Amino acid sequence: MKAVILAAGRGTRIEPVTRGLPKCLLVFGGRTILDWQIEGLRSVGISDIAIVIGHNGRWIVEHVKSFHREQSDGIHFIVNPEFEITNNIYSLWLAKDWVRGSGFICLNADVLCHPSILLPAVLTPGPVSMIVDPEWRDETMKVVIRNGYVTRMGKAISREDYSATYIGITAFSRTIVPALFREIQGFIEAGNVNEFFNIAVQRLIEKGVRVGVSATGNLPWAEIDDPGDLRFAREEIFPRMAKHLKRAAQAVSLQKFTVGGGQGISAAARQVPDPRRHVTNNCQVTTANADEASAKPVGLCLCSR
Numbered sequence: 001m002k003a004v005i006l007a008a009g010r011g012t013r014i015e016p017v018t019r020g021l022p023k024c025l026l027v028f029g030g031r032t033i034l035d036w037q038i039e040g041l042r043s044v045g046i047s048d049i050a051i052v053i054g055h056n057g058r059w060i061v062e063h064v065k066s067f068h069r070e071q072s073d074g075i076h077f078i079v080n081p082e083f084e085i086t087n088n089i090y091s092l093w094l095a096k097d098w099v100r101g102s103g104f105i106c107l108n109a110d111v112l113c114h115p116s117i118l119l120p121a122v123l124t125p126g127p128v129s130m131i132v133d134p135e136w137r138d139e140t141m142k143v144v145i146r147n148g149y150v151t152r153m154g155k156a157i158s159r160e161d162y163s164a165t166y167i168g169i170t171a172f173s174r175t176i177v178p179a180l181f182r183e184i185q186g187f188i189e190a191g192n193v194n195e196f197f198n199i200a201v202q203r204l205i206e207k208g209v210r211v212g213v214s215a216t217g218n219l220p221w222a223e224i225d226d227p228g229d230l231r232f233a234r235e236e237i238f239p240r241m242a243k244h245l246k247r248a249a250q251a252v253s254l255q256k257f258t259v260g261g262g263q264g265i266s267a268a269a270r271q272v273p274d275p276r277r278h279v280t281n282n283c284q285v286t287t288a289n290a291d292e293a294s295a296k297p298v299g300l301c302l303c304s305r
Contacts, residue, residue, distance in 0.1 A: 001048075001122060001171075002102045003041045004095045006088045007034070007109035008054030008080040013226040022056050023224055024109035025063060028238045033112050033224070034060065038068060038075075040115030044122050046105065047074040050098050052091040054083025082193070089197040093188050096181045103177065106197070108168035112233055113221035114241050120214035121169065127176035128201060128211040132164035133221065140223055141166040141198065143213070150211040153198055167216065168223050170201065179204060219244065 011023045018026065024034040031039075034051075041049060049071075053060050057079060064075055076098060080091045092106060105122060121129045130150060132143055136159055144152040145163035153166060172180055183200035192199070205211050220240040222233035 001046055002099060002104040003046045003049045004092065004099065004104055004106045005034070005037060005049065005051045005109050006091045006106065007060060008052050008057070008083040008086075008091045009088070009109075010055040010083065011110070011225070014224065014230060017227050017230060020056055022053075022060055022109070025059060026224065026230065028112060028233070029242055032063065034063065034109065035067065036112060036115070037107055037109070038071065040113070040118050041105070042071070043115045044119045046122070047071060048076075048102075049074060050076045050078055050095050051109075052078045052080055052095055054080040054091070086193040087195050089184060089187060089195045089200065090193045092197045093181070093184050096184075099177060099181075101174070103172055103174040105169065105171040108223065110224045111168040111221065112224065112237065112241070113167065113169070113216075114219040114244055117167075117216050117219050117221060118169070120217075121171040124171060124212055124214055125173075126212040127173045127209055128180075128204065129171045129214050130201075130211060131167050131169040131171075131216065132213045133167055133216045134164050136162065137165045137223075139225060139229075141168075141196075145213060148212065150205060150213060152205075153202055164213065164215075166198075167221050170198075171214075176204070176209065179209070 005024070007022060007024045009023075011018060014023060024037070025032045028036070038049065041047070051060060051064070057077070061077055064077075065072070068075060078091075078094050078098060080086065080094055082090060088108065105118070117131060121131050130143065130153075132145075136142075139155070141153055141155050142157035142162040143150045143164050143166050144157060144161060180200060183203045184197060186203075187193075187195060187200060201211060220237045222229060222237040224230050224233055
């Protein structure tokens with residue numbers, strides 16, 4: 001399975017805080033959202049990752065070059081040159097050739113989440129699995145679930161009708177990918193480039209595809225669209241996430257010294273992202289604008305944000 005991270009958007013609602021910084025480069029616990037996503041994907045066995053970039057995409061490329069060199073062979077960049085006038089349906093469409101022949105998990109780049117949230121979606125045997133939280137969250141997409149499958153999704157679904165909140169991550173099996181991109185192509189050709197790709201998933205549902213769900217299991221997550229979301233993530237979500245990971249690391253440390261005479265490190269230990277570790281090689285870049293992808297970032301300082 002591959003992964004596609006959609007990171008082209010400008011994030012206009014949070015721009016007074018980010019001052020041009022792509023949202024995926026916001027820092028939590030000394031690591032960016034993008035770092036947490038990449039390490040979370042690696043922890044569930046996914047190392048073949050495409051990042052669709054647009055707004056200040058060169059900053060994202062430079063960050064990955066600096067901090068993920070050891071994984072660079074598996075990280076590919078795709079530039080959305082129309083990011084100013086398109087939404088994530090167009091960004092995902094640009095990844096179709098890279099994805100071809102494989103299932104993939106698609107992540108919105110502004111989602112900070114506990115890495116263990118990803119595994120159930122990756123393991124789901126159905127054609128499509130959306131990660132959801134039964135709790136209501138304002139300003140986020142909701143889903144209606146009947147008999148275990150999504151029947152409807154959208155931001156306009158009321159509190160009375162909703163079943164769960166969609167967290168912005170969806171897994172697609174290899175068998176459904178051609179149909180998904182056929183639906184996306186239809187929307188693109190009709191000029192509907194400023195939409196969420198979820199309209200294509202809704203179309204699949206209407207054609208009889210069963211779209212399943214996997215739950216967050218009360219693990220912490222946040223989608224960061226505006227300053228209020230950022231404050232919520234910093235004050236409530238990341239402290240919970242750090243606490244969970246610390247407990248997991250302590251359990252692994254104990255296991256390390258009680259199993260096998262304390263020699264080596266268990267597979268579980270390798271799956272726990274270490275917030276102190278930054279690894280770093282050169283990255284592959286596919287771009288319609290080479291200068292955009294390779295230019296040096298201007299005044300990028302992650303530590304102070």
